Amino acid sequence: MDWADELAASVEGPQVVNDSKTPSGTVHVGSLRGPVILDVITRALRARGLEATLLYGVDDMDPMDAQALLSPDAIEREMGRPLAHVPDPAGDCHPSYARHFAGIFIDTFDGLGIRPDRYYWMSDIYPTGQMDPYIRTALDRAAVVRDVYRRVANVQHPDHWLPLGVVCPSCGKVGTTIASDWDGETVAVHCRPDLVAWAVGCGWQGRLSPFGGAAKLPWNLEWAAQWSLFGVTIEPNGKDLATAGGSRDRSNAIAREVFEREPPLNLPYEFLNIGGKKMSTSKGRGAAAHTIGAVLPPEQLRFLFVRSRPETAIEFDPEGTDAVPRVFDEFDRLAAATAGREVKGELPSGHESIFRYSLLDADADVARAAGAFRPAFAHLSLLVQVPGVDVPARVAAEKGAPLTPQETAELDIRLGAVHRWLEAYAPERARIEIQREGVPVGAEQLRPEQRGFLRALAETAHGDVPSTGEQWQAAIFAVAADQGIDAKAAFNALYLAFLGRPNGPRAGWLLASLERSFVTGRLRAAGSPATSEEATS
Ligand SMILES: [Zn+2]
Numbered sequence: 001m002d003w004a005d006e007l008a009a010s011v012e013g014p015q016v017v018n019d020s021k022t023p024s025g026t027v028h029v030g031s032l033r034g035p036v037i038l039d040v041i042t043r044a045l046r047a048r049g050l051e052a053t054l055l056y057g058v059d060d061m062d063p064m065d066a067q068a069l070l071s072p073d074a075i076e077r078e079m080g081r082p083l084a085h086v087p088d089p090a091g092d093c094h095p096s097y098a099r100h101f102a103g104i105f106i107d108t109f110d111g112l113g114i115r116p117d118r119y120y121w122m123s124d125i126y127p128t129g130q131m132d133p134y135i136r137t138a139l140d141r142a143a144v145v146r147d148v149y150r151r152v153a154n155v156q157h158p159d160h161w162l163p164l165g166v167v168c169p170s171c172g173k174v175g176t177t178i179a180s181d182w183d184g185e186t187v188a189v190h191c192r193p194d195l196v197a198w199a200v201g202c203g204w205q206g207r208l209s210p211f212g213g214a215a216k217l218p219w220n221l222e223w224a225a226q227w228s229l230f231g232v233t234i235e236p237n238g239k240d241l242a243t244a245g246g247s248r249d250r251s252n253a254i255a256r257e258v259f260e261r262e263p264p265l266n267l268p269y270e271f272l273n274i275g276g277k278k279m280s281t282s283k284g285r286g287a288a289a290h291t292i293g294a295v296l297p298p299e300q301l302r303f304l305f306v307r308s309r310p311e312t313a314i315e316f317d318p319e320g321t322d323a324v325p326r327v328f329d330e331f332d333r334l335a336a337a338t339a340g341r342e343v344k345g346e347l348p349s350g351h352e353s354i355f356r357y358s359l360l361d362a363d364a365d366v367a368r369a370a371g372a373f374r375p376a377f378a379h380l381s382l383l384v385q386v387p388g389v390d391v392p393a394r395v396a397a398e399k400g401a402p403l404t405p406q407e408t409a410e411l412d413i414r415l416g417a418v419h420r421w422l423e424a425y426a427p428e429r430a431r432i433e434i435q436r437e438g439v440p441v442g443a444e445q446l447r448p449e450q451r452g453f454l455r456a457l458a459e460t461a462h463g464d465v466p467s468t469g470e471q472w473q474a475a476i477f478a479v480a481a482d483q484g485i486d487a488k489a490a491f492n493a494l495y496l497a498f499l500g501r502p503n504g505p506r507a508g509w510l511l512a513s514l515e516r517s518f519v520t521g522r523l524r525a526a527g528s529p530a531t532s533e534e535a536t537s
């Protein structure tokens with residue numbers, strides 16, 4: 001079983017899976033791990049026959065506390081206001097800052113096959129009064145809340161402190177107000193200029209009712225209240241929130257002690273590290289979701305997240321490496337195994353589920369998807385670099401039948417990724433230029449035994465007719481062994497003969513991408529004894 005099926009097997013009855021996010025700015029591809037994990041859990045629950053609802057919430061009543069994306073004149077006015085009330089920094093394309101950034105993030109969900117049953121916005125929820133019972137409970141039990149903070153997080157709030165963020169009726173800021181003296185109907189509010197370092201309150205003081213959208217709960221309480229309000233049973237969160245005494249511990253304790261409800265099942269997930277650096281939203285570091293998305297299409301991106309257990313950090317370093325082709329290769333290997341074909345190497349536990357949950361369409365015909373013809377990424381990356389190759393025709397010839405519409409569509413997506421990879425990420429050895437005009441100058445360095453190998457390979461190619469990359473690769477090893485030269489020298493000879501340099505991509509695939517007549521002609525020409533050797537022998 002894979003991790004999602006394991007989790008699904010451990011629960012009973014209808015399930016509500018929830019995630020929520022503060023839309024504070026641009027998001028990076030690592031932020032998609034959570035939504036993919038939630039979607040996969042929901043699919044696994046449904047596959048087990050359980051009723052499952054997937055919710056995605058936007059915590060847009062949180063205060064604006066990062067000024068990086070504000071214009072200088074907006075900083076004093078907007079810092080500390082709810083994100084839902086801050087204007088869209090990109091102009092008038094969305095009703096608010098929150099809608100802009102959450103919108104960009106949510107737009108990527110659909111492309112990844114993530115379809116929450118419901119999106120909720122806290123700025124919509126508070127005015128309906130649905131949060132009022134939780135606000136009342138939190139105020140009535142403020143002493144318990146303070147005690148939880150003290151015990152769980154070692155945070156000591158003064159005795160008059162109330163767990164409430166009032167939206168200042170004068171300046172509209174929520175990050176600058178402090179509430180006290182709950183009398184069952186109203187609280188005393190002070191909007192303090194010096195409460196936080198990142199925003200300046202207006203000084204307003206007075207009493208008001210905290211209900212109907214006039215105030216919000218602090219985040220730990222809001223989170224716990226969401227669990228009660230929506231009946232959440234499963235909510236995985238990032239490892240950063242799962243530290244001892246951290247956000248999840250606080251919210252769990254508040255759920256139990258203040259709202260008297262067991263918190264949802266957690267499945268803390270680790271980060272996606274790109275190029276060894278933690279992908280962090282707040283530090284603005286790492287690859288933006290759309291950048292990685294260009295080179296890892298949706299199914300491979302889902303696969304990247306699904307194949308690793310959530311508690312495992314994913315190290316993904318696409319820069320100048322084969323990390324991208326390796327994701328495709330592993331995807332193809334699990335597809336082949338799912339289709340019942342024999343594959344090399346060990347298979348991960350639950351490999352069929354891993355493949356199934358990587359598919360965009362939750363209702364896809366898995367057997368059909370698994371059986372589709374998929375040319376290897378590395379093979380395509382050579383084919384596109386050989387001038388004059390009709391790649392789709394070539395792929396169909398290798399399949400031995402016309403491509404299905406689904407295969408054609410997948411090939412187009414894969415070719416897009418191949419081109420982006422070659423442009424932006426591929427190591428130098430993956431970029432080739434076939435030396436068409438004649439035996440390249442570099443081939444002068446070929447040693448006599450390497451030339452012998454090339455001539456022998458030309459004869460084999462003539463006889464055994466290798467055509468696929470694997471067959472060529474096998475032929476290279478066989479002929480090298482037969483000729484008594486090591487594989488490294490054999491590959492080196494091929495690179496010199498075709499590329500004029502001592503290294504290159506997998507040679508079998510390189511030869512498979514070229515026309516046979518050109519290959520045999522070049523093997524013979526480069527393998528013929530060098531003039532200089534004839535002169536000295
Ligand atoms: Zn916008």
Ligand SMILES: [Zn+2]
Nearest residue numbers: 168171191202
């Ligand atoms: Zn104010």
